[in-house]
Amino acid sequence: DAGVIQSPRHEVTEMGQEVTLRCKPISGHDYLFWYRQTMMRGLELLIYFNNNVPIDDSGMPEDRFSAKMPNASFSTLKIQPSEPRDSAVYFCAEGPDTQYFGPGTRLTVL
Amino acid sequence: RKEVEQDPGPFNVPEGATVAFNCTYSNSASQSFFWYRQDCRKEPKLLMSVYSSGNEDGRFTAQLNRASQYISLLIRDSKLSDSATYLCVVNTGNQFYFGTGTSLTVIP
Numbered sequence: 001d002a003g004v005i006q007s008p009r010h011e012v013t014e015m016g017q018e019v020t021l022r023c024k025p026i027s028g029h030d031y032l033f034w035y036r037q038t039m040m041r042g043l044e045l046l047i048y049f050n051n052n053v054p055i056d057d058s059g060m061p062e063d064r065f066s067a068k069m070p071n072a073s074f075s076t077l078k079i080q081p082s083e084p085r086d087s088a089v090y091f092c093a094e095g096p097d098t099q100y101f102g103p104g105t106r107l108t109v110l
Numbered sequence: 111r112k113e114v115e116q117d118p119g120p121f122n123v124p125e126g127a128t129v130a131f132n133c134t135y136s137n138s139a140s141q142s143f144f145w146y147r148q149d150c151r152k153e154p155k156l157l158m159s160v161y162s163s164g165n166e167d168g169r170f171t172a173q174l175n176r177a178s179q180y181i182s183l184l185i186r187d188s189k190l191s192d193s194a195t196y197l198c199v200v201n202t203g204n205q206f207y208f209g210t211g212t213s214l215t216v217i218p
Contacts, residue, residue: 033206042210043154043197056205091153097142099199099206101153 004102006092012108018080021105023092024073031095034067034077037104038088049075050096082109111136114200116209124217127188131212133198134180143174144199145183148211154197157183188216 005024013019025032033048047057049069057067064083069075079086087109093099116133123129135143143160158165160172160181171184181200185192193216198209 035208043208045205045207048205095206097201098144098156098159099146099154101155103153 004092004094004100006090006102006105008105009103010106010108012110013082014110015083016081017109018078019082019086019107019109021077021079021090021092021107023075023077023102025075025092025094025102026100029094029096029100032069032075033093033095033099034075035091035093035101036088037091043091046077079107082107084109113137113202113207114198114209116198116212118210118212120213120215122215122217123188125188125190127216128184128186129188129214130185131183131196131198131214132180133182133209134178135198135200135207136179137200137202138176138179139202140179140200141203142201143172143181144201145170145172145181146197146199146208148195148197150194154208157196185214188214190216190218192216 007022034046037043046059047067052069067077089104089106091101091104093101114135145157146154147157148154160174164173169186173182195211195213197211200207
């Protein structure tokens with residue numbers, strides 16, 4: 001069982017660059033969640049999808065963030081342009097009830 | 111006010127000790143409750159669900175008090191491998207809310 005796959009595992013970029021984070025969930029789960037984790041704010045829900053449709057994006061910080069789920073086995077989270085305050089670990093997880101997390105992408109924006 | 115609040119700790123306890131964590135939640139309509147464990151630089155993983163009647167899994171006991179809106183996790187006979195951050199999670203039906211976590215270090 002490969003579990004939820006995220007790529008890249010680490011990303012270092014410069015302020016202003018576009019960043020794309022990828023998630024490949026285990027097939028068969030209807031819900032997919034994107035979270036951001038920092039020391040200061042803990043784990044925050046950014047957006048979640050049900051059957052590939054975005055349901056609640058109220059946690060997305062601002063217009064620089066966008067997420068898509070073109071099919072049941074793939075989702076992306078894009079930040080454009082990136083800023084140093086976006087530095088965090090980004091997790092995707094699938095549900096709906098018990099959440100199975102991917103290993104996360106550690107993003108550093110310089 | 112945060113949806114879920116936890117004492118961040120850290121809790122440093124000797125092997126074999128019993129330790130308890132509490133978590134409070136603000137939404138009285140919350141529907142389901144969980145404890146997750148997160149190891150350093152790893153993803154959160156489900157430790158156990160929390161049921162209204164309380165539930166036990168080996169050395170771990172979880173309890174829910176709806177009237178006071180808190181959940182608890184008790185770890186008996188602590189092992190070195192229990193060292194981690196423990197996250198309290200509340201599902202309101204519309205969204206999951208995670209606490210910021212309680213750090214536990216079990217000392218030899």
